[in-house]
Amino acid sequence: MTTFAKPDRRFCVAPMMDWTDRHCRAFHRVLTRHALLYTEMATSAAVTHGDVDRLIGFDAAEQPVALQLGGSDPGELAQASRIGADLGYCEINLNVGCPSDRVQSGKFGACLMREPELVADCLSAMQDAVSVPVTLKCRIGVDDQDPAAALPDLLELVRSRGIFTAIIHARKAWLKGLSPKENRSVPPLDYALVYQMKTAFRDMEIILNGGLETLQSGLEAQQNLDGIMLGRAAYHTPWEMSGVDPLIYGAERRFSAPDEAVLAYLPYIENQLAKGVRLHAMTRHMLGLFHGRPGARQWRRTLSENAVKDGAGLDVVMAALSATSPALATA
Template sequence: MTTAIIPDRRFCVAPMMDWTDRHCRSFHRVLTRHALLYTEMATSAAIMHGDVERLIGFDPAEQAVALQLGGSDPDELAKAARTGADRGYCEVNLNAGCPSDRVQSGRFGACLMREPELVADCLQAMKEAIAIPVTLKCRIGVDDQEPRDALPDLLSHVQSRGIRSVIIHARKAWLKGLSPKENRSIPPLDYDLVHEMKAAFPDMEIILNGGLETLESGLAAQGNLDGIMLGRAAYHTPWELAGVDHAVYGAGNPVTSPDAAVAAYLPYIQRQLEAGMRLHSMTRHMLGLFHGRPGARQWRRILSENAVRDGAGLDVVREALAATQPAMASA
């Protein structure tokens, strides 16, 4: 019998469309053994009617991994959640925070902030369908909502259905007038409100997300909250993840240098190449590994220019890594 994996949300890497695919998660797992990783959002409809392996397949070595779903039909979400649980995910998360036009047209994502009863119905249906935890990721409000009214209302609804873990992106989402990219930076952050929600809902596990640029700043902003979630910072400057296991979990960090991280990831890259995957599918997630270090520009340039070529193999990664060494020696 397989031992159940219990997600530890003290540190999470955010679900990010087009970024946190299985190759990205495998790379991040080289850097941290303990952080909870999330998939890209997969819609419940796609899981019901599409190629499930392509959409949500993952390697057990990535664990602990949570599946994020998008949707607004409770029955469909329950079926998709069951599919995810059967695949071995340790958590299923409902997206009520994504502000893209495509998401809005499907009546899910951030627009669900306006329908707390429906969010609660969806979460309850998912919870009743699976044995693993069901969680919510949301904003503090959308458009003209007053966050100090909208957010506690939403939390009250979901708590009443037995949901105890919520990840809060501490910005409003403006569904009209701002692009998804602008929604990640223009609406002001309100960490104080998220901290107030922990005081108002002490029995809920509340994770802080939004605008956390480093592990250190994230931990400083955490305060009375139960954990933090890094998104773009974890992706663009992945070496931040290499300090998570010690700083957050009191464990040893799995790699001690970016070079060691590359070496640890190479066997995975080789397996994927042998399975017919293009090198760029893996190396695009590694471009920021040497950020702020000597040789970072050479590393990015060599990978960007050469990994996309037909037949590109491990020699490209080795060449990029070698290009960082003279820079480091002269630093």
């Protein structure tokens, strides 16, 4: 089993269902060498009984990358964690925050906020199964819970089991009455409570998630915390991540313009096309790259209309690029 240094969580890209697949992560890794990337949530049942490579396979070039699991059976989560660690993931994370209908029917995700003892049992089992870090991602509460009581009670319990990293989405989840989409924006943000958790649990690593619309707003909101996690902002406006390495990690910025990032991603696209992957599976993650720049609309349109066609190849990407960087695309 390959081992890695403890993940540096100063900047993380959130796990997002149907979005942060291996192609998305490969693209994000082009933009930042240092950000910690997360997989889509994979259920422990699927990992232990399904096609592991299809579900959670990844390329070493994506590192550092963490696996997020969903589930509520400690033994099954332990087995899935072991599979993930053996594949080489540098962290295993337990989802205790997703409010979708799927997790409600399976009694995991945000539902587990009501069962802190079970959360602690799950995390303990996962931690006993692997040598890589095991972490928690949660909400501040669900439904009629009082977050000021529910959140510290949960953190106290998991800390007593040896879990010292919590990624906190600073909103309640309403499992009845709000859709998953509404749960990402309607419940009010409570950053102050997350700051209080860092004061109360100084030996824990507390990462802030929720409502961070730009890298700069994330840095401003971070305050006394250990890191920030961006989700939809990182996905819809991925060029934001080009600033992560210099602003957060003190490293050199890889590219001065988005078109350079496109060219750097082309070898990956070419490699995947040769394996039979459809172009759209990769380019769909790039649609927002030129957000706010000349040619952005044509970039999106060219990729959206043509990358889905049978046999679509690199010429489609170059045609889209010509709308934003004509000289580069025709050089």
